[in-house]
Amino acid sequence: MFKYIKFYIQKILSAKYIRKGKCNHCGKCCRNILLYVEDDPIKTKEQFEKVKEWEKHYNNFYISGKNESGALLFTCKEIDENNNCKVYFFRGLGCRQYPKVNTKFLINGGKPLDGCGYYFETDKEFKSFL
Ligand code: SF4
Ligand code: SF4
Incomplete structure (x- = not known):
């Protein structure tokens, strides 16, 4: 007690x-997004394509880079040029x-x-x- x-x-x-x-x-927070599968960040294009089949909202993002740990960085399709x-x-x-x-x-x-x-x-x- x-x-x-x-x-x-x-x-x-x-x-x-x-x-x-x-x-x-x-705009950096909309262009440097980590997406996760369970507790791990997505690291390959193949993994991303697969996870999009059941996580439909992941279709709102596209791959735009990679961080120093090898995790993919995504950009949201909803951000405009400004x-x-x-x-x-x-x-x-x-x-x-x-x-x-x-x-x-x-x-x-x-x-x-x-x-x-x-x-x-x-x-x-x-x-x-x-
Ligand atoms: S756009 Fe995102 S990263 Fe940039 S200042 Fe605003 S909250 Fe921070
Ligand atoms: S919906 Fe997309 S563009 Fe809008 S704030 Fe969220 S991440 Fe940024």
């Missing part, structure tokens, strides 16, 4: 990440929440894409823990 109380107190007192900044319409979303009012939840990242991701050095107008800060300074 004490273990759980300690866990929740630590959770309440620990630093929280706050998203700051704003979108500068660079980086505007053609279905802005009907875009999905993932699009509306970007960049929504979890604390573990940030603690491990993760951050929004380079050039993204958003950034994350903690609500407590490091010295407040000393």
